[in-house]
Every structure is written in structure tokens, then in C-alpha cells.
Amino acid sequence: MEMELAFSGMSGILIMLFYGLLMLGIGIVTYLKNNNIHSSLDEYYLGGRGLGTMVLFFTFFATQYSGNTVIGYSAEAYRVGYANLVTIPFFIMIILVYLSFAPRMYKLGKKHNIVTPVDWLDMKFKSKSVSILAAILMLYALANFLLEQLVALGQGVAGLTGGTVPYQAGVIFFIAIMIAYGWLGGMRSVAYTDTMQGIALLVGVFMLLIGTIVYFGGVPSAGEYMRTYSPENLGVPEGGGLVRWSNFLILVGIGAAVYPNAIQRIFSAKNERALKRSFTQMAWMPFLTAGVVFFIGIMAYNAYPDLSVAESEQLVGIMASTIANQNIIFYIAMVLLFGGIIAAIVSTADSVLLTFSSIISKDIYGRYINPEASDKMKIHIGKIIGVIVVALLLIIAWNPPGTLYQIFVLKLKILVQVAPAIILGLYWERSHSKSVFAGMLVGAVVAATFTFLGLTPLGIFSGVLGLMINLVIYVGGSLILGIVPAEKEETSLSNNESGEPSRL
Structure with missing residues (x-):
């Protein structure tokens, strides 16, 4: 018991301080080595477009696998059983969608000095309405994503320290560190x-x-427990369950691939080779991360069979604290896990906040409010608005509105409506701005309305239904209206794929 209290109490606090100061130190060293970092949008928001394969891989990894993966998905696997196996294929789907548009998006970003996804849409469609609507939908999704990370941060700290560090205190400490670096x-x-x-x-x-395998028993013993006490969690999806799986593959596979912060990493790549190599390495991660987390949640049945929904949200923290008490090797490993989970959540949150600020500073303030502003002023405005948004989200995170899994799904229903404009617009020259705007707007309204009313006609998720309607309006309207010649020339790569970048 003494060892458990040591790990959950003072040791947990020291680990928090160590990781927090380490992240702050990275920010200080980076600042000292790059004196012009605050005077250039490329430097501040894209790392000077110089991220190599390893750093690019890990920054994609942190974006795709954050607090909701390690903490939220293990908790969901604990609650619903083998139906949560869908997490593995939909992470694979994300990689496939990335590969369908990322290389071409990178070339355009390099050629035209694109900083944000809204930059691309503005260049492609030359429509103020398309750009502003897309910016609003992206900002909503990013704020939702950031809220998810704040909730995960508090749950992670509270669970991994056995409640010694309160939920709210953990959130405030790491958010302060995140904003600073x-x-x-x-x-x-x-x-x-x-x-x-x-x-x-x-x-x-x-x-x-x-x-978990050594001390709580493996998958077979967990299966026996489920068969006895929760047989409904053993069944494979049939009928409506298969429809639900298909909905998730579409919603998550496409929606998560067009996270604005993920697209911004495409623009940050040093070259196309580094980008493709990082995606090749990412192809293994659904099995090595989501798959492992899934089995941890399943095997937790043996040790903690009767956790409530709220208690299950702290499952990973509870298991880590228990395992750490077994011997020194696992103690050290759980220290790494503790810091890794917290740092993963913070790293995802900071990338979301950075992209949120970039859209505010470049696409809203710099494009429509003060077009003559310098890059330094745009960055300054983005920072201020970002802090205000974090403060507002902290108020919401104080009393979380739902489980991590519910929060995660909610934002994708809106964000996925931007996908046709971003991806289809890359390849289809007949895309027309009016049909793009109408499809995006109607899709978002349908998704929000059906979500609010709790309607899923024929088992189709509101976000997927909105996407289907969005595509029909986009494609049908574009076929009727055609394309503006200037749009075709501006977004073409065929004439000068390797030419010098041009300033938007």
C-alpha cells in the first residue's frame, strides 16, 4: 500500500513537473535557436516547412493518437466489448484517405506558399462564402477537439495519480505549460x-x-468473464451493427484525415519523400497503438468488472497505478506511460491550438479584417484569440458534457462536411464554388439538426447523411454550373509542378 501511495501521490506530482518542465525547455531552446520564428507565418505555423521524416511521423502520430486513443478507447472497449474492434480498421482508413490527397496537397502548398487548409480553398474557389464557412466549420471542430484534450488531460492526471492531483489542477498546470512553449x-x-x-x-x-497480461490475465480469461456476466459484449456485429461499423469507417476515416492541424503538417514537410515515408511508417500504428489499447480495455474485465461509466474513463490510470506497484521495472515503465499519456494529450492540444490560431490570424484577421497586417501582427492576434478560446473551453471542461468517445464523434459530424471541398476540389476541375458552398452548408445543417433531434434514418449517422447530401449538391451543381477558367489555371500543377512558390 505504501508503494501505491508513493506512486499515486508525490511521485505522480514529480513526474508531472518533470514532463511539464521538459516540454517548456523544448520551447525555450527552440525559441533561442530560431530568432525569426515570430516574424514569419511559415516559421511559426509550419516550422519553416522543414520537418523531416522522423519528426513528421511523430507529429502525425501525436495528432492521430492522442488522449482519446489511450484513455478514451480503452474505456470504450471496456464498456462495449469486441464491438470496439472497429477502431483498428478506421485508423487504417485514415491513412488510406491521407494517401489519396496528401502528396498533391503538399505540391500545391509548396508551389503557392499555402499555410492553412482555408488558404487552399480560397485559392481554388475564389469565394469568400466558401472560405468563411469552411473556416467556421474547422474552428468549431478544432475547439471541440481541444475540449476533448482538456477533458482527457484532467481524467488522465486524476486517474494516474489516484486523485492526489485534482482534475482541474492538472488541466490548469499543463495548459499553462502548453501555451508557454x-x-x-x-x-x-x-x-x-x-x-x-x-x-x-x-x-x-x-x-x-x-x-495487464501478467497480473490481470489474458484475453481468454476476459472472454470467459464476459461470457458469464456480459455475453452481449462478445457478439460480432450483425445487421444494424454492420451499418454502424460502416458509418464509423466513413465518418472517422474521412473526417479525421481532414483535421486542419493534420493538413497543416502536410504543408510542414521538408519534401514529398519525407511525407510519404512518414505515412508508410504510420501504416503500422493502428495495430501497434489502437489494437494494443483495445486489448487492454478488454482484459480489464478481470480486474475491474463493475466500473461505472465515469469510473471507466479513468481505467488506464487505475491499471497503471496498480501495475506500477508490482516491481521496479513496471514502476519505471508506468512512469514513462504516465508522462507519455499526459505529454501526448498536451502535444495534441498544442497542435490544435496552433492551427486554430493560424486560421484566426491568417484566414479571418489577415484576409478580411486587416489585409495589410504584417506576419508578426497576425501571429500576435492568433495568440491572443487562442488564449481566450482556451479560457472559455476550460469553463466547459470543468464539468465535461460527455465521455471522451461522445465528444470525439460529435466534432467529426461537422468537420467531415469540409472533406469534399478539400479532397474532390484537388482533382475535379469542374468543381464550382456555388455548389461547393451549398453542399457544405446543407450538409452541416443536416448533420447538426439530425444530431440535435437524435435521428438516424436507416441507421445512417447524421454526419454521414449530411456528407451524402453534401456530395449530391456539390457534384450535381458543379455538373450544371461548370468551372470558371481562372480557377482551373490557378490550381493546376501540370504547367510548373516544380516552379518557385508564389505568394497567395
């Missing part, structure tokens, strides 16, 4: 902290898996 080093700080947390997280998760 994000302000200092921009994208470079974010990418370097992603690398640090990725290594710690991978090592810690695999050690947690080993400890």
Missing part, C-alpha cells in the same frame, strides 16, 4: 514535443499490455 517555439516546439511523447507513449503502452 507554444508561444515560444510555434510548430517546431509542437513537433519536437510530439517526438518526445511518442517514444514514451509507445514504450509505456506496450509495458502496460505486458503488465
Whole structure:
């Protein structure tokens, strides 16, 4: 018991301080090595477009696998059983969608000095309405995503320290650290902290898996328990369940691939080769991360069979604290996991905040409010608005509105409506701005309305239904209206794929 209290109490606080100061140190060093980081949008928001394969891989990894993966998905697997196996294929789907548009998006970003996804849409469609609507939908999704990370941060700290550090105190401490090093080093700080947390997280998760098997029993024993007490969690999806799986594949596979912060990383790549190599390495991560987390949640049945929904949200923290008490090796491994989870959540949150600020500063303030503003002024405005948004979200996070899983799904229903404009617009020259705007707007309204009313006609999720309607309006309207010649020339890569970048 003494060892358990030591790990959950003072040791947990010291680990928090260590990781927090380490992330802050990364920001300080990055700032000192890059004196012009606050005077250039490319430097601050894209790391000077110089991220190599390893750093790019880990920053994509941190974006795709954050607090909701390690904490939220294990809790969901605990609650629903084998139906949550869908998490693995839909992470694979994300990689496939990335590969369908990322290389071409990178070339356009390099050629035209694109900083944000809204930059691309503005260049392609030359429509103020399309750009503003897309910016609003992206900002909503990013704010939702940031809220998810704040909730995960509080749950992670409270669970991994056994409640010694309160939920609210953990959130405030790490948000202060995140804002400080994000302000200092921009994208470079974010990418370097992603690398640090990725290594710690991978090592810690695999050690947690080993400890779970050794001390709580493997999958077979968990299956026996389910068969006796929760047989409904053993069944494979049939009928409506298969429809639900298909909905998730579409919603998550496409929606998560067009996260604005993920697209911004495409623009940050040093070259196309580094981008493709990072995606090749990411192809293994659904099995090594989501798959491992899924089995941890399933095997938790043996040790903690009767947790409530609220208690299950702290499942990983509870298991890590228990395993750490077994021997010194697992103690050290769970220290890595503790820091890795917290750093992963913070690293995802800082990338979301950075992209949120970039859309505010460049696409709203710089494009429509003060077009003559310098890059330094735009960055300054983005920072201020970002802090205000974090403060507002902290108020909501004080009393979380739902489980991490519910929060995660909600934002994708809106964000996925931007996907046709971003992806289809890359390849289809007949895309027309009026049909793009109408499809995006109607799709978002349908998704929001059906979500609010709790309607799922024929088992189709509101976000997927909105996407289907969105595509019909987009494609049908574009076929009727055609394309403006200037749009075709501006977004073409055929004439000068390797030419010098042009300023938007």
C-alpha cells in the first residue's frame, strides 16, 4: 500500500513537473535557436516547412493518437466489448484517405506558399462564402477537439495519480505549460514535443499490455468473464451493427484525415519523400497503438468488472497505478506511460491550438479584417484569440458534457462536411464554388439538426447523411454550373509542378 501511495501521490506530482518542465525547455531552446520564428507565418505555423521524416511521423502520430486513443478507447472497449474492434480498421482508413490527397496537397502548398487548409480553398474557389464557412466549420471542430484534450488531460492526471492531483489542477498546470512553449517555439516546439511523447507513449503502452497480461490475465480469461456476466459484449456485429461499423469507417476515416492541424503538417514537410515515408511508417500504428489499447480495455474485465461509466474513463490510470506497484521495472515503465499519456494529450492540444490560431490570424484577421497586417501582427492576434478560446473551453471542461468517445464523434459530424471541398476540389476541375458552398452548408445543417433531434434514418449517422447530401449538391451543381477558367489555371500543377512558390 505504501508503494501505491508513493506512486499515486508525490511521485505522480514529480513526474508531472518533470514532463511539464521538459516540454517548456523544448520551447525555450527552440525559441533561442530560431530568432525569426515570430516574424514569419511559415516559421511559426509550419516550422519553416522543414520537418523531416522522423519528426513528421511523430507529429502525425501525436495528432492521430492522442488522449482519446489511450484513455478514451480503452474505456470504450471496456464498456462495449469486441464491438470496439472497429477502431483498428478506421485508423487504417485514415491513412488510406491521407494517401489519396496528401502528396498533391503538399505540391500545391509548396508551389503557392499555402499555410492553412482555408488558404487552399480560397485559392481554388475564389469565394469568400466558401472560405468563411469552411473556416467556421474547422474552428468549431478544432475547439471541440481541444475540449476533448482538456477533458482527457484532467481524467488522465486524476486517474494516474489516484486523485492526489485534482482534475482541474492538472488541466490548469499543463495548459499553462502548453501555451508557454507554444508561444515560444510555434510548430517546431509542437513537433519536437510530439517526438518526445511518442517514444514514451509507445514504450509505456506496450509495458502496460505486458503488465495487464501478467497480473490481470489474458484475453481468454476476459472472454470467459464476459461470457458469464456480459455475453452481449462478445457478439460480432450483425445487421444494424454492420451499418454502424460502416458509418464509423466513413465518418472517422474521412473526417479525421481532414483535421486542419493534420493538413497543416502536410504543408510542414521538408519534401514529398519525407511525407510519404512518414505515412508508410504510420501504416503500422493502428495495430501497434489502437489494437494494443483495445486489448487492454478488454482484459480489464478481470480486474475491474463493475466500473461505472465515469469510473471507466479513468481505467488506464487505475491499471497503471496498480501495475506500477508490482516491481521496479513496471514502476519505471508506468512512469514513462504516465508522462507519455499526459505529454501526448498536451502535444495534441498544442497542435490544435496552433492551427486554430493560424486560421484566426491568417484566414479571418489577415484576409478580411486587416489585409495589410504584417506576419508578426497576425501571429500576435492568433495568440491572443487562442488564449481566450482556451479560457472559455476550460469553463466547459470543468464539468465535461460527455465521455471522451461522445465528444470525439460529435466534432467529426461537422468537420467531415469540409472533406469534399478539400479532397474532390484537388482533382475535379469542374468543381464550382456555388455548389461547393451549398453542399457544405446543407450538409452541416443536416448533420447538426439530425444530431440535435437524435435521428438516424436507416441507421445512417447524421454526419454521414449530411456528407451524402453534401456530395449530391456539390457534384450535381458543379455538373450544371461548370468551372470558371481562372480557377482551373490557378490550381493546376501540370504547367510548373516544380516552379518557385508564389505568394497567395
